[in-house]
Structure formats: C-alpha cells, structure tokens
C-alpha cells in the first residue's frame with residue numbers, strides 16, 4: 001500500500017479484517033518490521049485517540065516516532081500559492097512538506113476541514129499536497145472529508161460483535177453546539193457501503209451528506225423509524241455539507257440525542273461513537289454507560305487499525 005487516505009487503498013475488506021484479527025491476537029508479531037524507520041505524525045488539530053493509538057501502533061512495529069503539533073511550537077504554515085506572505089504565517093507548506101519528508105519515512109497527517117471553501121475541503125487540498133510534495137507514503141489521521149483509521153476500527157468492532165451476516169447498521173446525526181466536520185460520517189458511510197450490512201442514515205432535513213459517500217444507503221428522516229430493528233447505532237454530529245449551507249449548524253434539536261427512548265425500538269442494538277463525545281447532547285449517560293455501549297472497544301481497536309495500516313505502508317517502502 002502506497003498511501004492510506006480512504007477505504008479503496010486497503011483493497012478487499014475481508015483480507016484487511018483477517019490481518020486485523022491476526023494483529024489483535026499478537027500485536028507484536030511484526031515488531032522488527034519498522035526498525036530504523038521513522039514515523040512523523042503531524043497534527044494541525046487536537047487529538048487524544050489518534051495520537052496515542054497511532055504512536056502505539058508504530059511502537060508495536062519497532063518504529064521510531066516523532067510528533068509535531070503545528071500550532072504549538074512550529075511555524076504557522078501558509079497553504080495558498082501566490083500569496084504575499086506579509087501576514088502572520090512565516091513559512092509555506094511548499095517548503096515545510098519536503099523538509100519534513102527529509103526526516104521521515106512515513107508521514108501521518110491530521111488536518112480537519114477548514115470550512116472556508118467547500119471545494120478546497122472536498123478536494124483534500126492539504127492532504128494531497130503532502131502526497132505530492134513529501135516524497136513519502138502519507139496516511140490520513142482525519143483529513144477534510146474522511147477519517148479512515150476510525151472507520152477501519154469501527155468495522156473491526158462491528159465484525160467482533162455482530163451475531164448475523166447482514167446486521168442493520170444505523171448512522172444517526174445527533175446535536176452538538178459547534179460546527180463539526182463531515183469526515184467521520186462520510187468515512188463511516190463509505191466503509192459501510194463496502195461492508196456486508198443493511199445501512200441506514202438518519203438526520204434532520206438539511207444534513208444530507210455528499211452522495212459520493214452515502215452511495216446505496218437508505219436515508220430516513222424519521223429517527224425512530226430508522227432505529228427499528230437496528231443491530232448497531234452509530235451516533236455522530238456533523239455540520240451541513242451542502243454548498244448552500246456548508247459548515248453551518250442548522251439544528252441543535254435535542255430530541256435527536258440518543259437515549260433509552262430510541263434504543264428501546266432497536267434489536268437490543270450496540271451503541272457506537274468515535275469519541276470525543278458530549279454526553280446528553282449526542283447520547284444520554286445511561287446509553288453510553290450501558291453494557292451495549294462499544295465506545296471503549298472502538299477506541300481500543302484504533303491501535304489495531306493503525307498497526308495494520310502502518311504494517312502495509314512499511315512493507316511497501
């Protein structure tokens with residue numbers, strides 16, 4: 001594997017799942033593969049899970065790891081070409097990227113949607129510059145439109161817990177005070193479209209995700225109806241994705257907060273969320289604390305998905 005930015009880079013999912021279970025059962029199996037190889041993890045945005053799980057994955061493979069928070073201690077980076085740099089940004093990505101490439105064998109990048117220009121975000125302008133100018137394999141640690149390491153961990157978690165071949169999986173929007181990216185729901189939809197499941201997405205009007213991600217999913221605007229008979233409930237907030245209202249918060253309707261009222265009509269569904277989660281906005285205390293909540297196993301599986309991805313990238317060096 002050359003780069004990892006979406007589900008298509010991984011090839012057949014059954015093979016990827018097999019590798020994930022192999023790693024889960026012996027996570028140090030390839031502990032010399034990364035000897036004298038250096039991973040640079042680059043964060044333009046905050047992180048708890050991605051930072052720790054990806055570093056742990058690299059250590060499982062015997063790699064050296066460097067972590068850089070661009071906004072804390074590095075120079076602020078300009079990303080537009082042709083700009084007269086007389087503002088607050090002392091360095092350009094076009095120099096910074098090849099410099100970083102000189103020190104690293106593999107580069108992980110976290111760079112959220114900026115909500116300034118929908119086309120720039122949806123064309124993955126920042127991530128693609130890393131691929132173009134670093135000369136190194138690049139993987140997404142959540143970019144503008146996708147969070148594939150999360151979706152891979154989500155898929156592993158569903159595979160571990162499903163009790164039928166084609167479970168009903170429901171992605172539900174839930175309220176949040178701020179404008180959040182569409183990366184997690186986009187990616188989850190993209191992966192569920194490839195996986196073996198009945199996939200339903202539910203959200204208020206105005207929160208339609210881009211059709212390139214939703215694919216064959218059934219869109220149901222009635223949340224209670226969507227939840228009927230579900231085996232897995234995946235909650236997430238996202239802001240509007242449409243060109244007219246891109247990045248806007250259109251609703252904070254707390255009747256969409258996932259609680260026992262909605263879970264009661266499911267098939268005793270498991271509850272999932274990528275974390276960080278705002279309790280009693282996205283999900284009630286009792287649902288996230290219930291024995292059916294998978295949020296901690298999901299987060300734990302981030303180490304597994306990252307180990308598989310780094311292993312594949314190392315094998316191709």
Ligand code: AN0
Nearest residue numbers: 180181183184274275276
């Ligand atoms: C981010 C998001 O919604 O994309 C990261 C989730 C993994 N969440 C927040 O900014 C709260």
Ligand code: CP
Nearest residue numbers: 047048049050274275
């Ligand atoms: N789920 C996830 O990516 O969490 P962090 O933002 O803490 O990395």
